[in-house]
Every structure is written in C-alpha cells, then in structure tokens.
Amino acid sequence: xxxxxxxxxxxxxxxxxxxxxxxxxxxxxxxxxxxxxxxxxxxxxxxxxxxxxxxxxxxxxxxxxxxxxxxxxxxxxxxxxxxxxxxxxxxxxxxxxxxxxxxxxxxxxxxxxxxxxxxxxxxxxxxxxxxxxxxxxxxxxxxxxxxxxxxxxxxxxxxxxxxxxxxxxxxxxxxxxxxxxxxxxxxxxxxxxxxxxxxxxxxxxxxxxxxxxxxxxxxxxxxxxxxxxxxxxxxxxxxxxxxxxxxxxxxxxxxxxxxxxxxxxx
Amino acid sequence: xxxxxxxxxxxxxxxxxxxxxxxxxxxxxxxxxxxxxxxxxxxxxxxxxxxxxxxxxxxxxxxxxxxxxxxxxxxxxxxxxxxxxxxxxxxxxxxxxxxxxxxxxxxxxxxxxxxxxxxxxxxxxxxxxxxxxxxxxxxxxxxxxxxxxxxxxxxxxxxxxxxxxxxxxxxxxxxxxxxxxxxxxxxxxxxxxxxxxxxxxxxxxxxxxxxxxxxxxxxxxxxxxxxxxxxxxxxxxxxxxxxxxxxxxxx
Numbered sequence: 001x002x003x004x005x006x007x008x009x010x011x012x013x014x015x016x017x018x019x020x021x022x023x024x025x026x027x028x029x030x031x032x033x034x035x036x037x038x039x040x041x042x043x044x045x046x047x048x049x050x051x052x053x054x055x056x057x058x059x060x061x062x063x064x065x066x067x068x069x070x071x072x073x074x075x076x077x078x079x080x081x082x083x084x085x086x087x088x089x090x091x092x093x094x095x096x097x098x099x100x101x102x103x104x105x106x107x108x109x110x111x112x113x114x115x116x117x118x119x120x121x122x123x124x125x126x127x128x129x130x131x132x133x134x135x136x137x138x139x140x141x142x143x144x145x146x147x148x149x150x151x152x153x154x155x156x157x158x159x160x161x162x163x164x165x166x167x168x169x170x171x172x173x174x175x176x177x178x179x180x181x182x183x184x185x186x187x188x189x190x191x192x193x194x195x196x197x198x199x200x201x202x203x204x205x206x207x208x209x210x211x212x213x214x215x216x217x218x219x220x221x222x223x224x225x226x227x228x229x230x231x232x233x234x235x236x237x238x239x240x241x242x243x244x245x246x247x248x249x250x251x252x253x254x255x256x257x258x259x260x261x262x263x264x265x266x
Numbered sequence: 267x268x269x270x271x272x273x274x275x276x277x278x279x280x281x282x283x284x285x286x287x288x289x290x291x292x293x294x295x296x297x298x299x300x301x302x303x304x305x306x307x308x309x310x311x312x313x314x315x316x317x318x319x320x321x322x323x324x325x326x327x328x329x330x331x332x333x334x335x336x337x338x339x340x341x342x343x344x345x346x347x348x349x350x351x352x353x354x355x356x357x358x359x360x361x362x363x364x365x366x367x368x369x370x371x372x373x374x375x376x377x378x379x380x381x382x383x384x385x386x387x388x389x390x391x392x393x394x395x396x397x398x399x400x401x402x403x404x405x406x407x408x409x410x411x412x413x414x415x416x417x418x419x420x421x422x423x424x425x426x427x428x429x430x431x432x433x434x435x436x437x438x439x440x441x442x443x444x445x446x447x448x449x450x451x452x453x454x455x456x457x458x459x460x461x462x463x464x465x466x467x468x469x470x471x472x473x474x475x476x477x478x479x480x481x482x483x484x485x486x487x488x489x490x491x492x493x494x495x496x497x498x499x500x501x502x503x504x505x506x507x508x509x510x511x512x513x514x515x516x517x
Binding site: 003007010011014015081082086087088089090092093094095096097256257258 | 331333334335348350353354356358360362363364365366368369373376377378380381382420423
C-alpha cells in the first residue's frame, strides 16, 4: 500500500500537479486576502473593514473552488493513468488488490487538499497577521469541520469523475463534470430563491431526483452553514459518503479488465 | 478443479499442470479470435506459442491472465484467472505496453519488487542485479528510454521475484541480437530451476532454441501441439512444422 501511495505521489510531483496546486493556490489566496484586507466599507460616513471571520470565510470559499478544480483534474486525468492505454495491461497483472487503488488515490487527494489548506492558512497569516491564529475568536472548529466536509465531497467528485473518465474518456468527462456542476449549482440557487419567495419546489420530480444525486449544488450553502453557524446537516454528509462508496465500487468494477485507450488519448 | 489452499501444484508436479485451458473461446463482438483451444503446461516446461498475425496468441494469453471475457474453462495454479493469488506467482511482459513514464527504470523495478519480494535485502539485491543484467541506466526516466530499453524493463519486471510462471508476449521485439542470445541463456537457466515459461513469438528459430513444447495457432484454432524435439524430428525444424501445418490448414 505504501509503495502504491509513493507512486501516486511521484506522479503528482513529476506531472507538476503539486507545483500547480501550490502556485495557483498561493497566488489566488494571497491576492484575494490582501484585497479583502484592504477593503473599506463606508456606511453613512463611517468606514469599516471586513472582520477576520468574514475574510476567513472568503478564503474558505476560494479553497472550496480550488479544491473542486484539483479533484476534477486529478480524477479525470491522473487517476485513470495507470488503468488505461499502454499501462493498463501491466497494472492489471500486478499482485495488488483492486480496492487499494481508490484508497491510495483518496490518500493523495487528501494530501493535496491539506497542502492547499496549509497555503490558505499561511496566506491568511501573511495578510492579517500571525497573531490572529492565537485569538480566542479564531474559528478553528468551524474550519476543521468545513475541511472534513470538503474532503468527503472532493473524494466523491474525484472518484465519480475517474469512473466517468474510464468509461467515456477524459474530455467527455470534463464536459460532463462542468455540465453537472452548472446544472446542480443553478438548481441549488433556484431552490433557495424559490424558498425565499415562498414557492414550493421540493415536490417537483426534478428536485426529488436532484436531492438524491451528489449534492454539488448544495455544497456551497452547506459550507457556509457549517462555517458560520456550526450547524451540520448530517443528511448532506451522508449523501456524499454514500456517493463516495458508490463511485468507488463502480471504479473497482471498472478495474477488472484493462480499459482500451480512447482514440484521441494515449 | 479448484485445489485446496494447502495443496501446492508445484510439489505434486507429476500429476498437476501449472495451468490448463479447455475449449477456450474468445470473441471480439461477433468475431471469434480463439475457437475451442485446449492446452496445458507442466512445471519446468517452456511453451512456445506461434502463429501468424491474428492467430489468437495474444487473446489466448489475455484470457489466461483473466484480462478479458472468455468461454471455456481455465485454471492457473488451480485458481480462476485474474485471482490475486495467481498474480503473486506469475510474471507477465506484454507486447504492447509501457511502464509509467514518470518513473525511472530503477524506481519502477523497485515498485514491482516491493509487490513481489517481502524481504528488503533480497529486493534491493534483485533490483540491482536486474538493472545490471538488462543493462539499464537506473537514473534514466522511462519516457526517455528507447523501444528496446522499454522492452528490457518489461521483461525485467516480469522476472522480479522469480515467479513460478513467466508469460512473455513477443519478448524479442526491439532487442539487439547480442542481448537476445543473453536473454535466451537466462530463460533456459530459469526453466532449469523448475520454473515455467510461456513464450509467444514470431521468431521461430528462437522458439526452437528456447522452448520444450510447441503450439501452433491459426485463425483461432489449435493446429498442432507437440514437444519441440518431436516436431523437429518429424518436420526437420519448427519453421518447417509451422509452414506445413499452416499450409495444410489453408488448403
């Protein structure tokens, strides 16, 4: 298992994915937090700045979208690498239990997200000062629970897209992922707006089906709720966990036979 | 027949085949690639699988390894193909494959060795010996290796851990003549230790020099199965045997 994880790490390192995650994350987090730190709101002649918690939530928001991006790239292009093309025959005949592969990919994705989280905290310290971490009001619990939810969601997304990539190829999976994300985000926003205006949408067949699918549309709202109010919708967590198990099982089934290379890919 | 865990086919090799294929049928959609092939391999033998392009050699090997759907009955070490226990005792060098390109030759062999060899000292020693025998630069990335060097890496990884069954699909493609001779001697020594080899190749002279048994496939069917010595005695050479049998089938 350890050798499999180290192979995945070398893959992430030498494909420069790790470097891209660190660089992209560092630039985006630092610039955003610096901008937020410099913002002043003027209300009836009184200037105010964003508080630490609000700024941190902004950073968590950016962290969420970078994490989804990393999970998608990793799941679509890097996870299938050993199982497709000219590597597939060798991988399939190695004395490695099939369940070890998705587990090792989950470990590496977790490591990448933790690296990104570390960068978020470092850039926060650089923008707002290191003393904020020692403050009694610093929301450590909210950050950690939010991170747990994100890790569960990202691993589900990674495994789902990896299964898609093995089934349909990398490029179609990329567009399937974008389409699904857009549709669920739009549906999530629509249902919130409808609820605000008193319109009932939960009874419609579309929303009933949507409520059972991987809840990417609800993820942003759940992150916000978890971070700000420390309230946890356990059904949301359970749904992500169930889909992670389903996608992992489908992925393992796909590993039974070597996948034929997609015509446009190696 | 599935053997109980305490029963080692290699100990009872007088009575048991290392693998046995019965009435194998492999289809790619409606096209039949292998049609009713039956063969087996005893411990300490090396089987040469020969045939023209599209004869069904690679499909037979893939079915044996559990890499594709098939009809018929196959047992390897008394287990179903694709079983993890089978892969711990088997080494496979495919024809059309590449190791992961982001690794160096040494890293890849170390990785495979870590899956097959438990003792770290033996593992280190075998990898070093393998790199030396196959004349591989340990620091060279696989993406920068030539076709011949990649082929050597494939054969090297198949032989790591001294598996009981070695399956080589066109192992000599891209190898220089000097190394072919060196590899042949190594494989003969390997067999003399009681290991078994399945060797699929178009180079009939190599089959004659390296193998104890011979199987000729043609259009998915088994045309001829005999020891190399008897085939050579009957037809003069393996090449003559192949030409005669395929000629008769074609007529």
